[in-house]
């Protein structure tokens with residue numbers, strides 16, 4: 001589900017967000033149109049639009065846990081977590097977290113990877129939101145949902161700044177709703 005399909009049609013903030021994301025062709029591999037959100041971070045107005053839209057959506061959903069995916073989910077997740085009064089849980093690449101972790105392997109648009117989460121971070125039945133910058137195949141978010149569900153959390157929704165158009169409409173990842181702000185520019 002995209003924001004334009006869900007009450008934000010014609011909202012100029014979405015265009016401002018889209019305009020602030022730079023597209024780098026053939027990075028990190030030939031054929032990938034890399035959506036570079038670092039330019040969005042240089043634009044405090046557009047960056048704030050992202051956080052405001054997510055906070056408005058999630059502030060009354062009784063969410064106690066925001067999980068952010070390394071690396072770029074660490075940028076958008078914490079301000080949202082603080083604004084809605086939830087804790088922030090980092091989902092990290094392998095070998096970075098101390099203590100007891102659970103891990104999930106997944107496939108990427110360009111390779112394989114693994115995500116880990118601290119066992120102590122989650123309480124059973126906690127209502128969780130997963131945040132990342134971008135959804136391409138959905139593999140990363142699906143692994144994130146698996147981690148949280150294995151720890152006993154209830155994943156309420158996954159949210160991304162950028163998503164491929166195939167995620168329009170009532171699409172779900174592992175049965176969970178997905179909410180996306182903008183489509184990639186210059187798709188091909």
Ligand SMILES: O=P(O)(O)OC[C@H]1O[C@H](OP(=O)(O)OP(=O)(O)O)[C@H](O)[C@@H]1O
Nearest residue numbers: 070071072109134135136137138139140
């Ligand atoms: O929907 P998917 O096909 O799973 O792809 C999306 C993921 O890919 C990118 O991260 P990447 O794995 O490149 O890691 P990085 O942020 O550490 O560079 C992006 O930030 C998402 O986390």
Ligand SMILES: Nc1ncnc2[nH]cnc12
Nearest residue numbers: 032033034035109134136
């Ligand atoms: N096209 C893309 N741009 C930025 N990050 C990505 N992660 C996977 N595909 C990506």
